[in-house]
Amino acid sequence: MLYAKINASGHVIDVAPYQDDEYNQLVSPHDPFVADILAAKLDQESSQELLTSSDQDMMRVLEDLIDLLTEKRLIQFTELPMAAQKKLLSRKFVRGIHSGNNETLIGEIRDDDALI
Template sequence: MYIKRNHQGDIIALSKVAAADFTEQLADDDAQLLAFLQSEKSSEQLALEQTDTAMARVLEDVVGLLVEQGVIRFTDLPAPAQDKLLARRELRGKRQGIELLDDGDHLPL
């Protein structure tokens, strides 16, 4: 991405192509670029992103409950969904093994 800065050195605009005022190029994962993009999000976008993690946990718990009750089999889920759920289960298991923070829900993996 090509960026335009103000006199204070802050990013004020982006372009996919080089242009007269867009001569400095940054990598797509540059911290300054990511911070600028984050600052440009609407309050609705930010609120939605904040609920994404909680919603992912709710869906994991619903899938776990459906599997436990025999409504669905874990293998009925698409392979990418299985992989993601297993990866998250493993990460949560490692985190709970450390027990630095309590997520407060006391639900089994």
């Protein structure tokens, strides 16, 4: 995702791979003005930053998708490979610390979730 910095005339003057107070309008990299700005800005290092930012965003999308699928009981968390379970739980734990969220990792155990 790319976000644009807009001047007083409403023209795109810069783009960034993150959203903040200055860069707040979502833009397409295929827009000719955006493409020109990207061509001027991109070198090997900045393109790597864009890719890393995109990877982080995509990881969050995948985490949310897995949460949704398990909530709807379309998949069971335990069906995922153990390495994937560990990484997802670790990320959820760290995100909880950073957001001040005190949710448990496993969640509430309902009567219909009983093992016996």
